[in-house]
Amino acid sequence: MANEHRVPWVLGTQLHPEAGPLGRAPEGSRVLLIEAHDFARRMRYHHQKLTIVFAGMRQFRDELRERGYDVEYVQADTFGDGLETYFERHPDDELVQMRSPSHRSAETFETLVDDAGGSLEVVPNELFVGTREAFDRWANETDREPFRHETFYRWMRRQTGVLMTDDGDPVGGEWNYDDDNQEFPPDDWESPPVYEPDHDELTAETSAWVAEEFDTWGADDDLVWPVTRRQAERKLEHFVDGRLPEFGPYQDAMRSDDWAMSHALLGSSINLGLLHPMEAVEAIEEAYHERDDIPLNSVEGVIRQFIGWREFMRHVYRHAMPGLAEANQLSAPHDLPEFYWTGETNMECLRRTVEDVRERGYSHHIQRLMVLANFATLWGVKPSQLNEWFHATYVDSYHWVTTPNVIEMGQYGDGVFASKPYVSSANYIDKMSDYCGDCRYYKTKDTGDRACPFNALYWDFLDRNEEQLRSNHRMGLMYSHVDSKQESGEMDEIKERVEDLRRTQSHGEL
Numbered sequence: 001m002a003n004e005h006r007v008p009w010v011l012g013t014q015l016h017p018e019a020g021p022l023g024r025a026p027e028g029s030r031v032l033l034i035e036a037h038d039f040a041r042r043m044r045y046h047h048q049k050l051t052i053v054f055a056g057m058r059q060f061r062d063e064l065r066e067r068g069y070d071v072e073y074v075q076a077d078t079f080g081d082g083l084e085t086y087f088e089r090h091p092d093d094e095l096v097q098m099r100s101p102s103h104r105s106a107e108t109f110e111t112l113v114d115d116a117g118g119s120l121e122v123v124p125n126e127l128f129v130g131t132r133e134a135f136d137r138w139a140n141e142t143d144r145e146p147f148r149h150e151t152f153y154r155w156m157r158r159q160t161g162v163l164m165t166d167d168g169d170p171v172g173g174e175w176n177y178d179d180d181n182q183e184f185p186p187d188d189w190e191s192p193p194v195y196e197p198d199h200d201e202l203t204a205e206t207s208a209w210v211a212e213e214f215d216t217w218g219a220d221d222d223l224v225w226p227v228t229r230r231q232a233e234r235k236l237e238h239f240v241d242g243r244l245p246e247f248g249p250y251q252d253a254m255r256s257d258d259w260a261m262s263h264a265l266l267g268s269s270i271n272l273g274l275l276h277p278m279e280a281v282e283a284i285e286e287a288y289h290e291r292d293d294i295p296l297n298s299v300e301g302v303i304r305q306f307i308g309w310r311e312f313m314r315h316v317y318r319h320a321m322p323g324l325a326e327a328n329q330l331s332a333p334h335d336l337p338e339f340y341w342t343g344e345t346n347m348e349c350l351r352r353t354v355e356d357v358r359e360r361g362y363s364h365h366i367q368r369l370m371v372l373a374n375f376a377t378l379w380g381v382k383p384s385q386l387n388e389w390f391h392a393t394y395v396d397s398y399h400w401v402t403t404p405n406v407i408e409m410g411q412y413g414d415g416v417f418a419s420k421p422y423v424s425s426a427n428y429i430d431k432m433s434d435y436c437g438d439c440r441y442y443k444t445k446d447t448g449d450r451a452c453p454f455n456a457l458y459w460d461f462l463d464r465n466e467e468q469l470r471s472n473h474r475m476g477l478m479y480s481h482v483d484s485k486q487e488s489g490e491m492d493e494i495k496e497r498v499e500d501l502r503r504t505q506s507h508g509e510l
């Protein structure tokens with residue numbers, strides 16, 4: 001028999017009616033949601049990030065009440081204050097909460113509940129595809145390296161049976177079709193339209209309240225992000241119907257006038273719990289089997305993101321924290337340039353990308369990795385500063401997912417899984433984007449007036465980190481170029497150019 005005093009406490013990133021203790025609580029049960037505000041005052045978050053968090057919770061409250069749940073919705077400065085209010089009203093209750101993926105969250109919440117005179121049981125988080133226990137067991141037993149993404153991904157495919165044949169082989173014979181997924185679209189290619197939810201009065205009011213209550217960053221109109229489960233389901237349907245077929249080939253391409261390309265645009269919804277990642281995977285796999293217009297490289301490419309990268313990051317974070325948040329193995333000493341906030345730079349790739357982030361709290365993966373993080377790594381920005389910037393500015397950012405992506409994948413801060421830094425000169429950006437054509441800088445020049453900053457910074461990065469990177473066999477070819485630049489004296493000109501770039505930046509004119 002259900003215990004009426006055992007009450008699900010649903011966090012703002014767990015807004016799924018069927019997951020965890022809430023999913024098993026009969027209608028009519030009491031449910032707790034605490035809308036805590038102080039976190040939003042600690043940094044200048046994107047307006048749309050705060051709007052989707054708070055509107056998502058308020059919409060969920062109303063949906064649960066409509067279904068007949070007895071929702072205690074407490075608004076407070078802190079979780080501690082909210083818990084005190086709750087236990088004054090319901091002193092006999094015991095709370096049960098799905099574990100948040102944030103570092104030491106269970107201990108923190110247990111202490112807060114204890115201080116408020118109550119008790120809390122923390123149970124497994126069902127909003128991931130796999131479990132902590134299964135990963136840890138496998139990681140202990142396997143003779144392979146569990147913190148290599150490809151190893152982990154294949155294990156996840158076998159575990160879930162997704163895109164696997166009855167004989168236990170990967171569908172199509174290969175595990176990974178990445179080689180087919182690096183094209184730039186022809187000029188006449190139009191990306192599929194983006195689904196824009198029709199937001200109601202409650203969301204509009206919440207957006208206005210956020211603008212009044214908090215010091216935010218970024219545009220406060222044209223919210224394209226879901227705040228209800230229904231809207232998130234529509235976004236998924238829209239992706240599967242129209243965007244999925246071309247997700248694969250163009251997933252790494254960047255165009256100035258096309259912020260969405262064929263990406264899923266589902267990160268914010270999944271990280272809020274509006275959708276379970278497996279719901280996305282099942283819809284994608286089903287469409288692949290039912291339709292003949294979806295190539296396998298698109299299907300495998302996006303499934304790898306959901307059951308591979310997203311789950312992998314969760315486990316990396318668990319195992320590498322608390323050190324990961326402050327990791328800086330290359331001893332990068334510089335502050336984040338101001339143009340990450342203002343967008344005021346002559347570098348077209350960065351200007352456009354920051355503009356995308358200001359407009360919607362979003363840019364796609366390659367803009368994050370090969371423009372924003374690449375520049376910061378080459379410039380020598382302290383990884384924790386870039387992490388904080390991503391955390392504040394993106395609609396899908398939460399400490400557990402931003403930290404491994406930014407500090408490790410983006411800036412090679414720790415070495416827990418990246419086997420080399422993801423850095424490039426203008427060459428890569430030019431190959432995968434149309435930014436360079438409109439840029440004030442010359443993409444092919446390394447030194448001299450108006451030479452693309454990425455170029456000199458790239459060679460300078462390799463030169464100044466030689467001690468740590470030269471012995472990396474994946475960097476061998478690059479160091480043969482460094483050698484010839486050092487021998488010919490070209491490296492001295494590159495160093496001068498970098499000094500010049502740092503001076504220009506200090507005047508806000510880069």
Ligand SMILES: Cc1cc2nc3c(=O)[nH]c(=O)nc-3n(C[C@H](O)[C@H](O)[C@H](O)COP(=O)(O)OP(=O)(O)OC[C@H]3O[C@@H](n4cnc5c(N)ncnc54)[C@H](O)[C@@H]3O)c2cc1C
Pocket residue numbers: 262263264265266267268270271302305306309310311313363364365366368369373390394396397398401402405406409410
């Ligand atoms: C420097 C950097 C910072 C990032 N910060 C975040 C972040 O704060 N929050 C976040 O959710 N993702 C982050 N990512 C990962 C990835 O860029 C986003 O998940 C993705 O761009 C979200 O857009 P989408 O829904 O259109 O994704 P798609 O590219 O269409 O991918 C589909 C889904 O796969 C999942 N996914 C894909 N890659 C990753 C990944 N590396 N880590 C986790 N999930 C992944 C997401 O749920 C995403 O919705 C970051 C990547 C980099 C390189």
Ligand code: SF4
Pocket residue numbers: 346347348349350425426429430435436437439440441442443452453454
């Ligand atoms: S030339 Fe350099 S700075 Fe300009 S868009 Fe290309 S890569 Fe970016």
